Amino acid sequence: MEYFKNVGKSFVAILKGLRVTFKYLLKPAVTVQYPDEKLLPFERFRGALLFDAATCIACNLCIKACPSDCIALENATNEAGKKISKVAWYTIDFGKCNFCRLCEEACPTKPKAVWHSLDYELVFSNREEMVRSWRKGDSWIGVWYDSVRKQWRAPEGQLPLLPEPQRH
Numbered sequence: 608m609e610y611f612k613n614v615g616k617s618f619v620a621i622l623k624g625l626r627v628t629f630k631y632l633l634k635p636a637v638t639v640q641y642p643d644e645k646l647l648p649f650e651r652f653r654g655a656l657l658f659d660a661a662t663c664i665a666c667n668l669c670i671k672a673c674p675s676d677c678i679a680l681e682n683a684t685n686e687a688g689k690k691i692s693k694v695a696w697y698t699i700d701f702g703k704c705n706f707c708r709l710c711e712e713a714c715p716t717k718p719k720a721v722w723h724s725l726d727y728e729l730v731f732s733n734r735e736e737m738v739r740s741w742r743k744g745d746s747w748i749g750v751w752y753d754s755v756r757k758q759w760r761a762p763e764g765q766l767p768l769l770p771e772p773q774r775h
């Protein structure tokens with residue numbers, strides 16, 4: 608008798624479980640098939656920083672605003688050797704960056720010359736790759752210097768979420 612009671616209880620438990628399964632079976636899915644499908648974060652999400660050398664006026668305001676001391680730049684010069692309001696190079700050390708957005712907020716240009724993208728897929732295979740650099744003509748995502756291969760390389764560990772990043 609005890610045996611049949613246990614079988615009955617188990618059957619009822621299975622039916623209860625299936626009731627929950629069927630309740631959600633026909634509802635729209637709230638999950639996505641990552642990484643084939645990727646959700647876009649909110650507009651104010653602070654992803655990897657991007658930089659536009661053509662927009663930057665080398666004013667140093669982002670450097671002064673940065674609490675982690677991770678930005679550096681050098682002014683470009685004209686034929687007479689005088690500094691001009693353009694960058695010769697600009698770097699951000701992602702190893703020190705805390706993604707606080709203070710650099711973007713301090714940047715006076717419209718659109719911003721430095722800004723957070725929505726890119727949350729950001730991995731580094733070594734310390735050198737964390738030091739992102741930009742010179743005139745480099746893409747917004749920048750490059751890093753590989754001292755082993757002795758060459759500038761495009762970051763492979765950052766996957767751009769949008770073909771054209773949002774910029775304020």
Ligand code: SF4
Binds near residue numbers: 711
């Ligand atoms: S996000 Fe913050 S820590 Fe990172 S570079 Fe900008 S100001 Fe510095």
Ligand code: SF4
Binds near residue numbers: 663667
């Ligand atoms: S990124 Fe913006 S704040 Fe920084 S130097 Fe360039 S123009 Fe100035």
